[in-house]
Amino acid sequence: MHALSFSTLTTCCLLNLLFWSASSALPGAELIATEWNQLRGPNGQGHPTQESNVPLEWSETENVAWKVPVPGLGWSSPVLSDGKIWLTSAVEEGQVLKAYSFDVESGDLLQEIDVFRPEEPVTVNDQNSHASPTPVVEPGFVYVHFGTMGTACVNSDNGEIVWKHEKLKLEHKEGPGSSPVLFDNLLLINCDGMDVQYVVALDKQTGDIVWKTERSGPFRDRPDFKKAYSTPTVHQVNDRWQVISTGADQIEAYDAYTGEEIWRVIYNGFSNVPLVLVDGTTAYVCTGFTKSELWAIDLTGEGDVTESHVRWKFKRQVPQISSPILVDGRLYFCSDKGVGCCIDASTGEAIWQDRLGGNFSSSPIYVNSHLLFNNHEGKTLVVAPADELNIVRTNSLDGIIKATPAPIPGGLIIRTNSHLYRISK
Incomplete structure (x- = not known):
């Protein structure tokens, strides 16, 4: 639990309201997020919300x-909040899972936080790491996820761990990959293993499960074809906030507050990694291994809309x-x-x-x-x-x-x- 006073919690809530983009998180927020707070930035779309004046030429x-230098190994992407760059890494071959913060102006290492010490680090693919999921940040807090090895909230000011959740167990086979995202008071995570497949919303203040919804399937018999490594996207359609979540052989949309399934589309693909793009009432989704396709899906449907709401399919050189x-x-x-x-x-x-x-x-x-x-x-x-x-x-x-x-x-x-x-x- 947060060891915070009521006034501090109120302040944090107000900061959250200012921080989130109206298109990506808190309903009714009017100010645009200016910081790169999660994987691929605000709502995962790959666009900064204001001009960043990046030079187009560089070298060593x-x-x-x-x-x-960054100690250890991790493929999590850097994120930014309050003048700090955050990322995760694993040292001692995954036996220590860490969060690091660096000063954005000087590059100085500010914090090195031991988050988890798993007794048996999971096996990872040679192309993966024990610290591939990207953190998500908001003023005062950073949320880190290491798949089945644990999820945690860290106070970004003093580095103290606010809560840990170590019950989201699944068999990754290749190691963790899905990154968490924030929406309102919820931390949303895809959990797609060879053994279990579900989407979960944690209370961001306590780490408690608010809702957990199993994917509706169908799945193929082979366990290897049931896993995925994707990250959810939150988008508003017809006054309803949808958690759009890619899994093996399917993509679903869930009610962000209840976890109720709104619609689903069935395809043929597994080990999905790419984020879903959203634009108006259309989602663009890559279907995964072994032959990835790019599908455009109308977001306004209900139930199984595979036959009715897929607008087009592109089948050449689609990333996995x-x-x-x-x-x-x-x-x-x-x-x-x-x-x-x-x-x-x-x-x-x-x-x-x-x-x-x-x-x-x-x-x-x-x-x-x-x-x-x-x-x-x-x-x-x-x-x-x-x-x-x-x-x-x-x-x-x-x-x-x-x-x-x-x-x-x-x-x-x-x-x-x-x-x-x-x-x-």
Whole structure:
């Protein structure tokens, strides 16, 4: 439980109201979120809510304000709140799971917090880590998730652990991947293992379960085809807040406050990672392994709407790990093996398809009127939206990039396998 006074809780609630975007969280909020608070920023769409003035050219010796080492290994993406950059990492081969904060101006390590010490760290895929889920932050608190190994709320001022929840058990097989998101007083998490598949809402103040809804299925018999690693998205449709959640062989929308299923669409795919994009009454979802497709789904239905509410399907070079991005009515994405695509979001028709090169896990973001695609080889391809692939610059850093960068006022935060960078003019 929070060891907080009533006045402190009231202050936190008021700060929350100011912090959240009207399109992504608290109903009735009028101010726009200005900080990169979760995976892919406000509501996971890959766009900062205000101009971040990111330089488009950098290297190890150019436009790097600071570079600092990050202990351990983790593929969680950096997030920002109150002048602190937060991320998670695992040391001692997953035996210690940590949260770190760094000063956004200097890069100084401010806090190193031991969150969990699992007796038996889970097995992870060679391409994954024990600390891949991205934290979510709000003024005063950071929420970290390590899959079946535990979820926690940390006081971001003093580093004290407010609560821990260690009962969301599932068999990941490949290690944790789903990141938590905040909505109102709820922390929302996808839990899709080989053994159990459900979506859960925790009370963000106590860690107690508010609702837990099992996926309706159907599932295939093979356990490996039942798991997923996706992150939910919250979106308002017809005055109702939907938790849109991708799982193996299906995507569902749930009532954000009750967990009641609103609609579902059935497809063929598992081990899903990409976030769902939302725009008005349309969701864009990648269907997962082994042959990923990109589907556009009308969000206004109820029940099983597989036959009635799928607007179009695109079947070429759709990513299995990174997420698409929507810019000016077009969807841009890159396959895991480096083939980029641009398609018309209203029709699903291809505009261009071309090779970017490299291997991709990081999701693209949109800053300074350009798309940034980051690959495992440490390169960032700066792409101008156009009717054909237009790479205006290729930037290189030492190390591997799998985490998604975080735009900040005046720059960009990039995490590699070993370091954290602030890119600034």
